[in-house]
Amino acid sequence: MMNDMAQDATAEGGRRIGEVILDLQHISLSFGGVNALTDISFDVREHEIRSIIGPNGAGKSSMLNVMNGVYHPQKGNILFRGEPRQKMDPHTAAAQGIARTFQNIALFKGMTVLDNIMTGRNLKMKCNLLEHALFWGKAQREEIEHRKKVEDVIDFLEIQSIRKTPVGRLPYGLQKRVELGRALAAEPTLLLLDEPMAGMNVEEKQDMCRFILDVNDQFGTTIVLIEHDMGVVMDISDRVVVLDYGKKIGDGPPDEVKNNADVIAAYLGTSH
């Protein structure tokens, strides 16, 4: 099933894998002397689906956090669209078109699905506080204009019936979907997904898989994905990076990675 979809996307796809968009060079990150990442280099190309896999504690989430500026590596260079960046805040990353989801759902619990996704558009909303207070004319028009975009996202993710539900009341699988929606609302060029399918049942996984492929395909969004389900990863990824204990032990197309001896030993061998 998923295999079919993956082939659809690559075989017939109108998407072309392009230039390197994000280049990570010799990244090392440590917390209080404990090394989380050691000398890791890899790149992400435009329009591709790039997966990061590895056993628990391999440093996958840290890697994502480095990418969008939550963590600052002690060593190494990051080039985004060829521009080196030294220190960067997450909101600067967001302004550059990097959006992400989190391993543990990080929705705004007190808000509805609609409002959560609306926050995803906040960078594109230009009205100031006074205009918001009046909520008349420009501010109202802006709100409506962005509501339309958000409704597109809601439609895309097929969550119309929960539009006005507070996110706290939703089941886990739907919350994950809403979180993806919030990231999509920002119309990112680079989307980082941290275990988008963790804890889901088969049907939910299939849906999520379809959404990820559709996003990649329809909007040309570059996707970096962390996922535990090897079936999914091998199906939908263009290239896979394998981490273990903060070190890179494999990198390449799924088939190549699958047959890499180190990877089998460190990861596949132990968990399968």
Next chain:
Amino acid sequence: MSDTHGQTGLDTFPRLLMQHAKLRPNRPAMREKAYGIWQTYTWAQVAESVRAIACGLAELGFKRGDRLAIIGDNRPRLYWSVAACQCLGGIPVMLYQDAVAQEMAYVLQDAEIRFAVVEDQEQVDKMLEIRDEVPLLERVIYDEARGMRHYTQTLLMGLDELQEMGRIHDRNQSDFLDGEVAKGASDDISIMLYTSGTTGKPKGVCQTHGAFIAAAQGGVQFDKLTDQEDILSYLPMAWVGDHLFSFAQAMLAGFTINCPESGETVMTDLREIGPTYYFAPPRVFENLLTQVMIRMEDAGAIKRKMFHHFMEVSRRCGADILDGKSVSAGDRFQYWLGNLMVYGPLKNVLGMSRIRVAYTAGAAIGPDLFRFYRSIGVNLKQLYGQTETCAYVCLQPDGEIKLDSVGKPAPFVEVKLADNGEILVKGPMLLKTYYKRPDATAESINADGYFMTGDAGFFDEDGHLKIIDRAKDVGKLNDGSMFAPNYIENKLKFFQHIKEAVTFGNGRDFVTAFINIDLEAVGNWAERKGMGYSGYTDLAAQDAVYELIREGIETVNADLATDPRMSGSQIKRFLILHKELDADDGELTRTRKVRRNFVAERYQVLVEGLYAGKKSQYIETQVKYEDGRTGKISADLRIEEVKTFTPQATKQAA
């Protein structure tokens, strides 16, 4: 709106549409819940879109008399495609959207379809699947572009693209379409609807503009419908009822059609729109009532008591108040109070506050069910009709509602009974022909021009028609007494715990029954009693459930015993089926009617078991799962006896 009909020239749907675009260009013709709000289209916009689609179709080579298949949920653009097709003098052919590809292949072949407008990727996939079997199919036009990016087949085209094409065409030859509309005649076929038919292959019923306009006209007149009505269109477009209510009547009266967001949101959308005019088959009303009762069970004791008290009041006088009969001042006050506390709010949460007229048809409706809605002030009425009669034969007039009749013959309709009790009808709404089936046409319309409905019934003293059963299903027990299976089954199904029932008895000594329990109602009942169960099969086999069902059947028996014509067909033995009858397994039609013969054949062993006097019977059945896989389930079904009543004894008891 009666004036429109009187005017000459407004005798086809395209002309009606163009007239509305002129008369009320800014009134809403359609709304669709999409992207969180009710997107509204005015008559002018609709007419413009219809023109575009029509011109687009013409550009593709669609010719006068061509059939256009239309497949999908109730979407505005699909309704527009119907109108567009009619503009060109074509014949729209609606298909049930949940049919599987193979079922569709037959219709597409039979109707020699060259063009199809379908809703989305799902339907496109079906078309592609059967493409080789329907070589005539030239173009499949899809409404919803989602997921269609990688379909490269030249067969396919987006409706957007078609409309764009049509607009250019219309600009270049602005009088083309008007010319096409002008060519249309009242006697042209306006639509082809396939009857699902309990036996044989479906037949295409060809109806003319004149027939549907007459049927719509009669209904509009009868219930004084105006252009202010709102109706929710959620029943399959391929069903004659939807075409009459959501298309023909709307086109005639100029009222607003509202399309729900999706199948799951119908109830919410119903509540939001609050239609003034509503149509639903009995099962929808039944599900609603079941839900009302289940939800009320969870209410606090005081509220529940209040609810039941006022329900009692409404049973006593609600229907009379609605019918304008005289009611005591005390009851009137109680009813007023009840309306404030219960009926009003209840109608509000069900989305029925604004209903002026509601109809039900398609199957018998239980008297309790029917009375419930009327007594809380919903003007629910029954009508009677077939695809062949534009669903328009009898209507219940306001103020003259009888629970067990389908009302009086509608305006322009003549009804008479054949010697064997079969109902015969005549009028402007009769079908022109079955498509390519002169034999069937000849068979169903007799020499005097009456359509033979195949239903058995009689007129009561007030001239109201009462339906008993399908004429051909009415059989005899070995002792010669009448056996009307539908009649009995309907009585059984009026119990909330029984979802489906199939009875046997023709040519037998006594009557037996298969029962399907209602999983929701019985499940709820079981939960309240603290019974555990793992699913339908498990629940259906439990002793307490058998006991519950037996009580229901005994009540039916007691009721049957009071009618001298029916007392012989009391049920002696029954069993509860181990699976729910399912359209996917061919046991039900797409309109959820039981296919009696098929069921009897498929469960032959069980029928034998019932008559062989066994205590239980083993059965193994193939089933189709939702994902298309098949599997086997087996069970050892218990067979139980039921008490029957002598006609004498119950008369005394009653």
Next chain:
Amino acid sequence: MLYREAGQFKASYKEDQQIFPIRQDRVGMAVILAIFFLAVPMFASEYWLQAILIPVLIFSLAAIGLNILTGYAGQLSLGSAAFMAVGAFGAYNFMLRIDGMPFIVALILGGLCSALVGVAFGLPSLRIKGFYLAVATLAAQFFIVWALVKFPWFSNHSSSGVISAQEVNILGFAFDTPVLKYLLTLAVVVVLALLAKNLVRSTTGRRWMAVRDMDVAAEVIGIRPMRAKLSAFAVSSFYCGVAGALYAYTYLGTVEPEGFNLDLSFKILFMIIIGGVGSILGSFLGAAFIVLLPIFLNVFMHSVFAGSLPAGLGSNLELIVFGGLIIFFLIVEPHGLARLWTLAKDKLRLWPFPH
């Protein structure tokens, strides 16, 4: 039960985004406004106006201010009273020192002074959260009151900082009777409440709530926590400041810095806890509750002890009841009276169904 929503469908986003999307709510609101603008001035006694309605309105405004900061932006403050003081003294000085200063402008300027001070004391919120921040706002509370007492310039050199509000005069019309003061207060409060509601349902409000609910995620989608928090401090303090100015001008007439003490800050905090954290409506309910409760208790005690009221029992009972209620609400209904109303409304909308 009273709701009849069938047929109230939204055909545009504008309709969908109204403050009161349900017609019955709009009607209800109009009726309430009519009562407070028309009926109350006609029928309410001077005592009701001066001792109850005016303070309730003013405290509602202060509670809205604190709610914006605490309820919406998630930053706890124990210094609301101090910001009220800044507003009161600010407005006083603008009126005093600038000839022909229109009152409304002074009110706004007073609020802006408070907003500035609020931003200054909100700066630590960029690095600290939760009760660390609460302690930081305590610094504002003590420091501001101290400064207003110690620097006589603020109070025009009156003893111990007491100021007497000038006459309120708008476009030559003197607001000198309780009814007029009430109407002025009401008008200001209604307008500001509307603006607050608009803010919290706009992008500004969503940014605040995002920072409140999960600041890391907020930052990742491009919200600058610094701006969000400081804007919340500014708006919150503005509201408190205007409330403080009204407190001086339409309620008490004469105020001293010590009147804006920690107790008052706590009172405002209690208003939002009992009324409803994160609710504009709750701010009104909480303010009314906290103002009315002591009055009710007083009446109650007098009827129980019939004149032989043990000394101090009244005020102690007030402490006990306040404290007990806070704990009760936090445990039983952390979203306060506003949530109770929401629940009741949901019930009414679904009536006769229980859920």
Next chain:
Amino acid sequence: MGFFFEVLIGGLLSGVLYALVALGFVLIYKASGVFNFAQGAMVFFAALTFVGFQALLPGWTGLEEGSVMVFWLAFILALASMIVLGILTEKVVLRPLVNQPQITLFMATIGLSFLVEGIAQAIWGANVRALDLGIADEPIGWILDSADMIVSSFDVFAAALAGILVAALALFFQYTKVGRALRAVADDHQAALSIGIPLQHIWAIVWGVAGFVALVAGLIWGARSGVQFALTFTALKALPVLILGGFTSVPGAIVGGLIIGASEKLAEVYIGPFVGGGIEGWFPYMLALFFLLVRPEGLFGEKHIDRV
């Protein structure tokens, strides 16, 4: 110079008192993650209860007023009251709020402080009461003679008492089973559960111990400046102490207390005159505020990294 030291020592000694109150905060925070704003109210409650019993006991028992017996009986009764109060608080207020956001718990303890103050005054009256521990509040002669500094014997006694208390607590934590359990809880609730210690049990003990600390602090403070409502405000000064010392550090509480005590006195004496005096009221808070900006985790707290 002598004057400087005199002020410094005076400040340090009152800092000891802040430290004592702060200690109560730290204990509870460490064990249950609750920032107990009501600690000040508990100090007030404890002192008032002690004084109340001290006044009533002679009448009840016929013991001689002011005798050692009365003192200890009152102490025991007050301690019992504190333990009851602590356990009740834990059961009635905090347990239903388990798993709520910390800020909610914090607000609950603000409510609690009102409740406790109200109850205390409703029972014992709102008058200022004198409390005599039998220690004279007069300059110690030899220091006055040798260094020409005024150092109160009471202050020294109080400091010594506080020192003993801290030492005792340290021993309690280090060497008793309950103490070890407490530390386990502070480190990791899950871990504590897994070694089989009933969490609720521990919380009750902690609240009891916090009550005891509050009683000692209340006695000393009450003896010095009378038992009155203002005690609760003075106790608020423990908040900046905590910010300096960190919420989880016992040594932090002590060092923080000393710093706050000393600096507020020095500031009052050396800066106060230039700005009109009375800066003692806010100086500790401002100090804490600036400190926060530099080192949000406190003197001894650990740097905290947000995991994402």
